[in-house]
Amino acid sequence: MQACRNDQRHVWLLSGTGEGPVLVAALVAQGWRVSVSVVSASAAGAYAGLSLEDLWTGPLDGVEGILGVLDQARDRHQGFDWVVDATHPFAVKISTDLQRACQEFAQPLLRFERPMEGCGEASLIGSSADLARQTLQGSRLLMALGARHLGQAVRAARQAGAQVFARVLPSPESLRHALASGLPEHHLAVVRPLQGQSHGELESALCRRWSITAVVCRQSGGVTEQLWHKICRQQGLGLWLISRPQPCVAVEAIGSVKSLLNRLSTNPLAPLC
Incomplete structure (x- = not known):
């Protein structure tokens, strides 16, 4: 028989800077305690001023690391009612690790999935390596990808005859990956996305400055893809979209804040008294 709980309901949210702060605000407004995990210190800054139980920064060290967090939470405060995976759609490893750990721990898990944008006039490719099979002679491509994936994309685009430029985040890791990709420094812009007086101001200026003819980005949904x-x-630029990985069918996915709040309230880990 389940033990009766008289504590406030508790969610562990894994997210970034896109939907995360919005989800936290909505959850807190509904009376939830919220603990948040983010990858970097810069991402943690997006949660400043929000009422959090915990804010953890850095990688989780796979399934064992996630199990450690769940176990510690059970010892400290009877555990989490829900874990919510709102990580980036391309962060396949962390989502897979979460599914495995929560299944082993019998921990309720939900996936908050960004809605899929319509492709419109964009061309969809399976991976950046597919650029090598395109006709890109004379093209000037702007890579709007995570820096870790830049090397493969640069090699493929150059193989197809394109000149390549990239915008990367202002972090040591991003700069290391960008420089290792072989791009000259004057083909790199170190900027934080969505900065400026209006969203897209810097990105638009980069496209004009470099006479970009096409952009390569991921089919991640959200404001960044909408912006491109x-x-x-x-x-009048071309747009290449790297297709989004298929979600894990074993995890229930929710596509809106309202639906998420409703779902969290229907099946708590233990009845509140």
């Missing part, structure tokens, strides 16, 4: 669709339409 908009810029490419406005400037």
Whole structure:
């Protein structure tokens, strides 16, 4: 028989800077205690001023690391009612590790999935390696990808005859990956996305400055992908989208904040008294 709980309901949210702060605000407003995990210190800054139980920064060290967090939470405060995976759609490893750990721990898990944007005029490819099979002679491509994936994309685009440029995040890791990709420094822009007086101001300026003819980004949904669709339409640029990985069918996925709040309230880990 389940033990009766008189503590406030508790969610562990794994997210980034996109939907994460919005989800936290909505959960807190509904009376939930929220602990958050993010990858980097810069991502943690997006949660400043929000009422959190815990804010953990850094990698979770696989399934064993996740099990350690769940076990510690059970010892400290009877555990989490729910774990919510709101990580990036391309963060396949952490989502897979979460599914395995939560299944082993009998921990309720939900996936908050960004809605899929329509492709519009964009061309969909399976991976950046597919660029090597395209006709890109004379093209000037802007890579709007995570820096860890830049090397493969640069090699493939150059093989197809394109000149390659990239915007990367202002972090030591991103800079290391960008420089290792073989791009010259004057083909790199170190910027934080969505900065400026209006969203897209810096990105639009980069496209004009470098006379970009096409952009390569991931089919991640959210404001960043929407922005590239908009810029490419406005400037008459091509857009290559790297297709989103298929979600894990074993995890229930929710696509809106309202639906998430409703689902969390229907099946708590133990009845509240």
